[in-house]
Amino acid sequence: MEQSRGINRWLGLGLLLLVLASCGGGGGSGGTGQPDDGGDPGSPPGQGDPDPEPEPEPEPEPVYFDPEWRNEPLPAAPLEAPRGQWLATDTHVHTDHSSDGSMWRQASDDALPGNVAVADQIGQAVRQDLDFLALTDHRTYDQHWDPLWTSGDLLLIPGEEANGRPHANILGAVDTVLDGMDGAEGAEHRPTQQSLWDAHGQGAVWQSNHPDRDWSDDDGTPNDHASLIGGDLIEVWNIAQDKDAQLAYAESRWNLGMETGVTASSDNHFRELWLGFGPGTVKTHVFAPVVTERAILGALRHGHTVLSQGGALAPFLTLRADAQGDGVFEALPGDAVVAAAGQPVTLRMRVQRGLAHRLRLYAAPGRDAGPLATFRPSSSDDTFVTTVSRPEGDAPYWVYAEVTDLLGVRKALTSPIFLRASDAGGVPQGERAVPASLQWRDGAALVVGERGAFSGFADVAETAEGVPLVVAERHDAEGTDILFRRGDQAEPVVLNTLAGAARFPRVAAGGGRVWVVWEDERRGQQPRRPRIILRGSTDGGLTWEPEVLLSATEGRAIRPALAVLADGRPVVAWSDNARRCFDLMVQIGADGAAESLSSDKVCDGGHALDTRSTRDPSSLHPALTVLADDTVVVAFQDNRFDVNPGWTGQTGFYDGLEGLDRTDPDNWEIVTRRRDPDTGVWSPLVRVSNNGSPDDAFIETALADRHPSLVADGGGRLIAAWDAKVLRSAGVNSAILASVSEDGGLSWSEPVPVGSNDQAMSQRPTLAVRGDGAIQAVWMDTRDSDWRHRLWGSRWRAETGWSPARRLSGTGNAVWPRAAGDQVVFASDRGGLAQRDPTWRVFHRLTGSAVGETPSLLTGTRSVTSDTLANWRRRWLDRARAIPSPETQDHDHPHPH
Structure with a gap:
């Protein structure tokens, strides 16, 4: 349009000059009729050719949001005394949604019924006076879809014990956190680190579980996974494991500059062991400003925790610090304070119900060096004040307090307070490196978000x-x-x-x-x-x-x-x-x-003899689109076709044979229904992914298909995309699959992998119709050499299918994309510190240009530009058979110690 206006403008000017020349009015000096001299620059005004009209300025591209955003400093630590309350929890509790969720199942290789329902563990937590609880079942989020996940007596927050090895609790996530394919030798912590970034991208908290077993070798030396950066909590009082070794592990991490809080937990699987080993046998107390999920998660992420033995008469220990010398104790356990070498920092320790116990203060490099100071409470509520100073040098320095009985048995413990030389805190590194982020620019503009939030x-x-x-x-x-x-x-x-x-x-x-x-x-x-x-x-x-x-x-x-x-x-x-x-x-x-739209499925409360006899299939994560004639189509994920919906592991005997109904995770399917705009009638359910069978749990076509996205291309077609993985809960990666419907969602093509890369955990896709008519898919992906989650994308046209994948985001992690037209928004931790910085902000960019020169891929990557579902599935089934069963990586806790 702009180009045609310019041409018309020049044609009009040419006609005007011809008219003037025919009238003798142009070019001659003094009207002599002499021919024009060609526009001598020295000719007086009115002589020579006129200056050409300048080319029209192109309209500038619109600028949206804040492309020149700046990374402001972290908010200063408050100098006033914190206000809040101590809330009690047990940070590690299982139900029969875990494949080893009860004693009879563990003792029978999962053949016998389960007896630890969600309501059972919640009820026991209430009886032990806990204030909130997360049910942390193994590698599943399905416990939250259980109708028994409810309580008016305590606050329930989401939880999951993620990963095959090492185990880690994710507190406050909104979705399951996947554990992908192992890294190469010396980089075994790659999928663990990626899991942590995924959790933080959900606003969740990361806890390293029983580090003496999962994060250490047999000789107690920290293993590769211990080099993870950015963890929030370390479980140092798991009563089923060696708590002294757990605390020694935590000290080794603090000495590397990793600043974490600590937790205590029962790790309970068995109702038979409630007496002495049940939920609340030991307690983690969290200092939160109010009783809400977000306040609790924020306090956990800051490490604002103290630990105690359970029971009403157990000693209770708190620790606070005054680094300003003004008499205000502003720092809680888990906090970092700035103190110059030799500067006194005043500590205040309060012990309640600690008569006839000992209070010890420990400092870096650890308890093997002996206590920094020892105190003996002389009343049922005693307070002790002392000072500590950070030594000369750059070595990390920290202090924590512990109460034991006269036999040396731990009764209470605090998270450390970290004494820093400056506000920066540094970027810690473990024995194995975590790669720094690749510094690609993507031109993304800041939409919303503040530093430190x-x-x-x-x-x-x-x-x-x-x-x-x-x-x-x-x-x-x-x-x-x-x-x-x-x-x-x-x-x-x-x-x-x-x-x-x-x-x-x-x-x-x-x-x-x-x-x-x-x-x-x-x-x-x-x-x-x-x-x-x-x-x-x-x-x-x-x-x-x-x-x-x-x-x-x-x-x-x-x-x-x-x-x-x-x-x-x-x-x-x-x-x-x-x-x-x-x-x-x-x-x-x-x-x-x-x-x-799912009232036809069966929901069954089961029977009292097996907690897993219930059948509660879930219809989740809907996606909507509307066709040109106002036909509405909805896609969602559904596990009604699983032989055992909502449960991991086996459920006893199936047709007389043990173990033939094991699916872990469930055989989730992507399904659709469409609404006729004239009658308002919805079509029957259509299986888009259409794999697996409720009659054969081991059928090799079964996949966990989740997180659908749906779009209409404007030409009468529907395109659906989702992520999928073989039915293996750990050690395998997911990929993006897509399918096309030519009849408004009544039938769908065979799914195909989109931008598949075997080294990549690809998940949570979004679809949009670009301005040029192509379909744009964007998803989270980990194929880059620095391990980060980035946005990758592919375009689809009916004539050519899906294009090769392109990188669509730059520096840092990028998660949870959503797209419309040529635009995409996502959350990123760019600009945040590697640890103790909750900064995630929302950014916007156009999807027209790729980011980075060439794909920066991991060594040995199999990058497939054209793949089939059968080939992709075969590769992952072969891999799943070659690695240890996830069940061998679970707990075996009949006799905690």
Whole structure:
């Protein structure tokens, strides 16, 4: 358009000159009629050819958000005394959702029934006066879809014991954290480090479990996994293991500059051992400002913990520090304070119920050097004050306190307080290196996020003019809020009218409307009963209408998806467990009625003789799209086709033979349904991934298909993408699969791998229709040589299929992408420190250009530009057979010590 306007302008000017020449009015000096001299630069005004009109300036590309953002310093540590309360928990508890979840199962190689239900462990935690609890089952998130995961007596937060080896607890994640293929010799900690970055990208906390066993060799020497950088907590009081060796391991990490807190746990699997080894036998106490999930997770990540023996009469020990010399004890266990060498730092230790016990203060390099000081409480509530000084030199320095009885048996322990030479804290390195991030620029602009805080789980839409509209979560010390920001507006706005309880936003635009939907817990978190809330705008998000409550059940309404009809009405999908298991709900219009699309599946409470006899298949993670004729299509993941939905390991005898119903993880499938715009009738369920069989758990086509994305290409086709892995819970990578429907979702093509790379953990894809009509897929991927999660993408056209993968993000980790048109948003830790820095911010960029010169791949990478599902599956099945069974990597705890 701009080019044609320029041509017309020059043609018009040429005609004007011809007219002037024919009238004798152009070029002659003094009207003599002499021919023009060709435009002598020295000719007086009015003589010679006119200067050509300059080329029109191209319109500048629009600039959205903050492309010139700066990495501001971390907020200064507060100098006032912290306010809050000590909340008790047990950070490591199992149920029968773990494959070794009860004694009879362990003793019978999983053949006998289970007897440790989710409600059993929650009930025992209540009886032991715990304030909150995470159920940390092995390599699964399915315990959170169990209808028994609820309590009005304590706060439940999500948990998982991730990885095959070494085990690590993930506290507060929103999804399972996958453990991928082992690294090369000397880099065995690569998948472990990637798991930690994945957890932090979810705003979760990382705990290294029983380090004397999983993070150390047989001689007690830390193994390769111990070189992980950025861990938050170390379990130093696991009563099923050697707690002295656990503490020695933690000291070895602190001496390398790794600043972590400590935890205590029962690691309980067996109800038969509740007396003496059950949940709450030992306790981790967390200093949190309020009783919310976000406040607790923030305190855990800072290491604000002290540990104690369980029971009402157990000694309770606290530690605080005054580094300013002003009499204000501003630092809690886990904190780092700045102190020059030789500068006195005052410590205050309070021991309650510690009469006839000993209090010892230990400092770097550790307890083998003997205590720095010893005290003897003389009352049931005694306080001791002393000073310590950081020695000369750069060696890490730290102090912690411990209470023992007169026989030397530990009764209470604190996390260390770290004394630093400066605010920076440094970048620690273990015995094995973790690669520094590759420094690729991607031109991404900052959307939302502040240094020292977490922002993430973004989504993006665009106006008819192409202006990006972004929503995201922002976490603070007590809760979470939903921010909205237009690309052409300087500041974000908070959409949830009641602060601190909103999560998982989605945004969509169309028909002159913008809609945002989210999950909201304003009713409180005891019990967890989130609802779905919708909010609309008629002016592109400049102003907002009142909130609309969509879900009104007493169940948990979670993880919404959003699309818009041609007339601007919203279409919202979510999962709700009001009837027992999680059903997939869809509502058309803000004032419509929610309809279940999974009510045909069977939800069964089982029987009292086996906790795993229940059948509660879940319909989760919906994705929505709308065709040109307003046909609505929804995709979601569902495990109803698994022989044993929601459970890992075996469930006894199947047709008289032991172990033939083992799936770990479940055979999740991607399914779709479509709504006729004229009748409002939904089609029957269609299996998009269509692998596995409920009649044969060992069938080799079975895959765990999860996290669907769905888009219509504008030409009547539907494209679905998701991540998939063979049914192996650890040691294998997932890949992106995609399928096409030519009939509006009634049937689907054979899935194909997209941008597959065997070295890469590829997961959580998003799809969008680019401005040029191609389909853009973007996903998280770990194929680069620095191990980071980055965005990679591929384009699809009907004529050519999927293109080779291209890198789409630069420095640092990039997670949880969402795309619309040519735009993508994601969360990244770029600019954050390697440890003790929760900084994750939301960024925006266009997907037109790739990032980096050439793929920087791991040694031995098999990069496949054209792959088939059969070939990909065969490679991973062969690998799964060659590595040890995950069951050999689990606990065996009939007799804790």
